[in-house]
Amino acid sequence: MQVDLFALAAASPSEATATEEARRQLEICNACRYCEGYCSVFPAMTLSRAFSDGDVTQLANLCHNCRGCFHACQYVEPHEFKLNLPRALAEVRVESWETFIWPHGLARLFQKSGVSLAAAMIAGIALTLAAAYALRPENGQGFYTVLSHTMMASLFSLASVLPLIVIAGGLGRYWRHVGGDRVTLAHLRSALIDAGKLKNLSGGAAKGCNYEKEDRFTMSRRWAHQAVMWGFMLCFASTVSATILHYAIDLKAPYRLLSLPKLLGVPGGILMTLGGIELIRLKIRAEKALGAPAVWGGEMAFVLLLTTIAASGLALYGATGSAAVRPLLIFHLGAILAFYLTLPYTKMVHAFFRLAALVRDAQTRRD
Structure with missing residues (x-):
């Protein structure tokens, strides 16, 4: 199955909520899979094709913010995808604590x-x-x-x-x-x-x-x-x-x-x-x-x-x-x-x- 990364990245990061923005980035990462062996987040991510709000929250709390994926990523700024997965997951993680x-x-x-x-x-x-x-x-x-x-x-x-x-x-x-x-x-x-x-x-x-x-x-x-x-x-x-x-x-x-x-x-x-x-x-x-x-x-x-x-x-x-x-x-x-x-x-x-x-x-x- 061929994945259109540009279609996944179409949402505007500035207009998205923390969960929506994290979901956008996770879908791009799931299509790329370059960082698959980095930590528990990536193997868990590959088990899904689509991410519910609960999935995003789970992956965010599984993330330890080691930041290795950011420095390995080819889609961080100035690329138009503007990926910053450590930050996206950190913001969802904090939001989940505040919510629950x-x-x-x-x-x-x-x-x-x-x-x-x-x-x-x-x-x-x-x-x-x-x-x-x-x-x-x-x-x-x-x-x-x-x-x-x-x-x-x-x-x-x-x-x-x-x-x-x-x-x-x-x-x-x-x-x-x-x-x-x-x-x-x-x-x-x-x-x-x-x-x-x-x-x-x-x-x-x-x-x-x-x-x-x-x-x-x-x-x-x-x-x-x-x-x-x-x-x-x-x-x-x-x-x-x-x-x-x-x-x-x-x-x-x-x-x-x-x-x-x-x-x-x-x-x-x-x-x-x-x-x-x-x-x-x-x-x-x-x-x-x-x-x-x-x-x-x-x-x-x-x-x-x-x-x-x-x-x-x-x-x-x-x-x-x-x-x-x-x-x-x-x-x-x-x-x-x-x-x-x-x-x-x-x-x-x-x-x-x-x-x-x-x-x-x-x-x-x-x-």
Whole structure:
């Protein structure tokens, strides 16, 4: 079957919605297929001849924005087709988060404004400060001289559970939109392996991303993402282990360096800090026009917030036993509170949607 690429490119990009423009570009890419081996987007794309709105949304969330396809493409500007698939998919991806996460106005606010995220962090710090002084315990050890364990656990349990409920609702709407089927252990296992390896950040021929300026391949973004991801998981495991120690065997904080919470949390904090710094460096160097430029400020603010949480946690551990513990703890907990409360409305939500996209991709490949 002969495909008329010029007929596919007839729609005016300036007049199309984000989904329509992405569909136009996907149809051209599907006819060309030069980038077929680059990442999961292209094999998934070739399974369809036409793309519904759900298909476009699924492919957009499957894309890791490595940008290799842009630098390999013969149809980018100044060619009249004006392909920029990384940007087209990035804009649909952001739009999908804003559409499926409720309330929609908050998603747009935090995705597009670093100032709003900074304001949320300041509000989180102020709220933690107020709670620390108004409800300070009469006795306690370590951090619990600033804020009681009961208050700390209650505040952060509520702040973490509510956003997860909002995200779960958004994922349900996404799953129905992309035509998701019943999830099996095989689907989930495949998706988790892909997510853990971040294999789609290896780009074409496993050389890495073209994320930095021009067309230089590098694994820096993949390594930075892995450092942040595994650092985050270690810090989460540290919190879980501390909770078990506190409630199961009545062993309360502060914990020694060779305790399980510290053996997990300190390396996790170091990985998150170093990975976050590298992601900030890469984002500053990267070409904004190959992503979604409108949300650059919000994305940068989110990476800064995540790095701030990790770095302040390490600083807090280093300040143990000094007068700096109180202000550092309030600052650290305030940043965490801001992170939790804005979780469904920042770039962090991409982790949940991308995992769902990988599960859906595993279904289509196995069915």
